[in-house]
Amino acid sequence: MRLFGEGFGDRHCSLETVSSFLDGALREREMQRVESHLASCTDCAQHIEEMRSVVGVLRMMPTVPAPRSFAIPAPARVFVAEPARPWWQPAPIAGLRALTMPSPMTSVRAMAAAAALALAVVFAGDVSGIIGTPEAPVQVGIQDPNPLVGPGNPPGPEQNPILGEPPVPAPDAGNAPVVDAPVAEPTAPEATLPVHSWYRLELWPLELGLLALTAAMAAFSIILRRRTSSS
Amino acid sequence: MDEQALLQASKSGDAGAFNRLVEHYQTSIYNVSLRMVGDAAVAEDITQETFVSAFRALHTFSAGNFRAWLFRIATNACRDHLRSAQVRRNTSLDALVESSSFSFTSEQETPEEYAVRRELSSFIQQSLSTLPTDQRMVLILVDIQALSYEEAARALKTPVGTVKSRLSRAREAMRAALSTQRELLPAQIRSG
Numbered sequence: 001m002r003l004f005g006e007g008f009g010d011r012h013c014s015l016e017t018v019s020s021f022l023d024g025a026l027r028e029r030e031m032q033r034v035e036s037h038l039a040s041c042t043d044c045a046q047h048i049e050e051m052r053s054v055v056g057v058l059r060m061m062p063t064v065p066a067p068r069s070f071a072i073p074a075p076a077r078v079f080v081a082e083p084a085r086p087w088w089q090p091a092p093i094a095g096l097r098a099l100t101m102p103s104p105m106t107s108v109r110a111m112a113a114a115a116a117l118a119l120a121v122v123f124a125g126d127v128s129g130i131i132g133t134p135e136a137p138v139q140v141g142i143q144d145p146n147p148l149v150g151p152g153n154p155p156g157p158e159q160n161p162i163l164g165e166p167p168v169p170a171p172d173a174g175n176a177p178v179v180d181a182p183v184a185e186p187t188a189p190e191a192t193l194p195v196h197s198w199y200r201l202e203l204w205p206l207e208l209g210l211l212a213l214t215a216a217m218a219a220f221s222i223i224l225r226r227r228t229s230s231s
Numbered sequence: 232m233d234e235q236a237l238l239q240a241s242k243s244g245d246a247g248a249f250n251r252l253v254e255h256y257q258t259s260i261y262n263v264s265l266r267m268v269g270d271a272a273v274a275e276d277i278t279q280e281t282f283v284s285a286f287r288a289l290h291t292f293s294a295g296n297f298r299a300w301l302f303r304i305a306t307n308a309c310r311d312h313l314r315s316a317q318v319r320r321n322t323s324l325d326a327l328v329e330s331s332s333f334s335f336t337s338e339q340e341t342p343e344e345y346a347v348r349r350e351l352s353s354f355i356q357q358s359l360s361t362l363p364t365d366q367r368m369v370l371i372l373v374d375i376q377a378l379s380y381e382e383a384a385r386a387l388k389t390p391v392g393t394v395k396s397r398l399s400r401a402r403e404a405m406r407a408a409l410s411t412q413r414e415l416l417p418a419q420i421r422s423g
């Protein structure tokens with residue numbers, strides 16, 4: 001028996017031609033050429049028959065039944081719909097990993113809550129006047145050294161403050177005139193007015209900052225939650 | 232089975248839908264793996280790995296031949312295994328032959344015929360394992376799994392021309408091996 005292969009020359013069938021011929025994968029003209037060649041070449045004819053039997057045996061190789069089901073277990077990464085929970089409430093801690101490595105969601109919520117709490121404390125303190133920069137109590141009755149219009153300065157003759165002309169004669173120790181408003185004692189309780197009022201927030205830059213931080217953290221938390229549940 | 236619908240559902244994370252696809256393809260994948268590595272336990276691992284990887288990578292599968300895509304994952308896994316297994320495997324042929332039987336059944340098979348059949352199965356598996364990996368893959372996909380050239384080309388990510396030439400060389404090697412064992416060939420093939 002002669003060897004068969006691709007180096008046979010044009011007249012014999014190449015290995016690939018034989019293989020494709022068996023699969024009926026040759027073009028019409030090539031098919032006809034092979035068929036006419038096989039009629040005259042017993043070597044190629046025998047080769048093709050042997051190949052055919054090999055392919056036949058392989059096709060009859062039994063299919064081995066699967067030994068078990070290869071179904072995949074419901075994977076953890078497939079998200080389960082998160083139960084409705086307000087954004088500020090952190091996710092329940094589910095194990096050591098959650099304890100050691102808080103999720104970004106939890107941290108953002110915690111930060112939002114902290115900022116909101118700080119805002120509340122500062123605001124309350126500010127409004128009640130507990131927190132704030134100490135200020136000299138405003139005293140009623142203490143005169144401006146150079147008031148344009150003062151209690152003791154009824155509009156009258158033109159005064160030139162630049163000249164430093166005292167509007168009234170300096171009160172003498174002896175004959176204190178009653179023109180002036182009574183000088184209040186500094187310790188008098190009624191003399192001190194409250195510095196803070198509800199509309200006058202001393203710490204407004206801090207409060208504004210905390211408000212912005214709270215809002216930002218809340219927004220971030222909501223975005224994060226959407227991302228988590230949609231991915 | 233509406234494969235497209237199941238694929239869509241699987242892509243959105245429906246493991247149940249995906250498992251219906253698994254059910255449909257697991258025998259093919261298992262058999263390809265088994266013929267490739269010749270070891271039932273390893274084939275089982277590769278089959279499971281194939282489906283887990285496929286589920287994870289499902290978003291990368293846009294359209295086309297899902298079966299060929301699965302076969303590609305499986306053959307890559309087989310290739311990785313064969314590459315890592317330095318020693319040519321002495322396949323657990325007994326286990327393999329035990330679980331497989333040739334499908335050319337005669338109504339009245341004698342024990343001798345049965346023995347021959349088992350021997351042929353074992354011989355083919357042994358011959359397969361001597362083929363270069365690339366040739367073996369093509370032979371298994373086309374001649375045992377009955378994939379078309381185009382499907383095999385897609386599964387192996389190789390041109391159809393390459394599939395044809397590898398297939399012809401693999402068949403030739405099998406022919407040469409079997410020509411020494413003609414007594415094992417079933418009568419209908421030996422005579423035909």
Ligand SMILES: [Zn+2]
Pocket residue numbers: 011012013037041043044045
């Ligand atoms: Zn010839």
